[in-house]
Amino acid sequence: MRRRLTLVVAIAACTAAPLLCAGTAGAEPPPPPVVTTLPERPAPTGTTPFADDPSIVDARPQTIESWSRLPAEDAIAVHFATGTPECYGAAADVQETTDIVAVKLRTGMRADAVGRACIAIGLTGTLELPLRAPLGNRAVLGIT
Known part of the structure; x- marks a missing residue:
């Protein structure tokens, strides 16, 4: 009898798990x-020319076509x-190391244009x- 009860509990747990977890699963990463x-x-x-505007609405990653000195x-x-x-508008985050300058550019609607x-x-x-430092010979990378 104990073995049958264990089997029933295991089947119930396997059946209910997707239903119980469905609400906590969230969107795909x-x-x-x-x-x-x-x-x-x-x-x-x-x-x-654009000015850096971190207040843009619905900001999305933007591909950078090129850069210039x-x-x-x-x-x-x-x-x-x-x-x-x-x-x-556009907004950028810049990360620097001794070897690279990495730019993450986002574009979106200006807040005053919504x-x-x-x-x-x-x-x-x-x-x-x-x-933060002179560019020198560092590589410039885009992050999207």
Whole structure:
């Protein structure tokens, strides 16, 4: 009899486990970040400057197309595809080591543009990023 009770409890636990755990399982984890060595290119002509804006809404990872050196040795500019600066903004996190400068760029809707009609025109944006130390020969990486 004891063996039968153990079997019934085991079957009940196996059957109920997915139901009990379904509410706690949460969404699938985000994909791991993709790290890319970015090409150094002169700033494209006709780029639109953006200011770093951490208040953007619905921020999403943004691919950086290229980067360029600035006159100041402790800053770089990154270039990316985006929408008009009247509606869209960009924010960046920069991590530095002695060998690399890693940039995680996000774009999204400007907080003051939420609910406003925005035109859908694509353009190349540029965001200047200060560095803690001169760039030197460090590699510039994009993280998306």
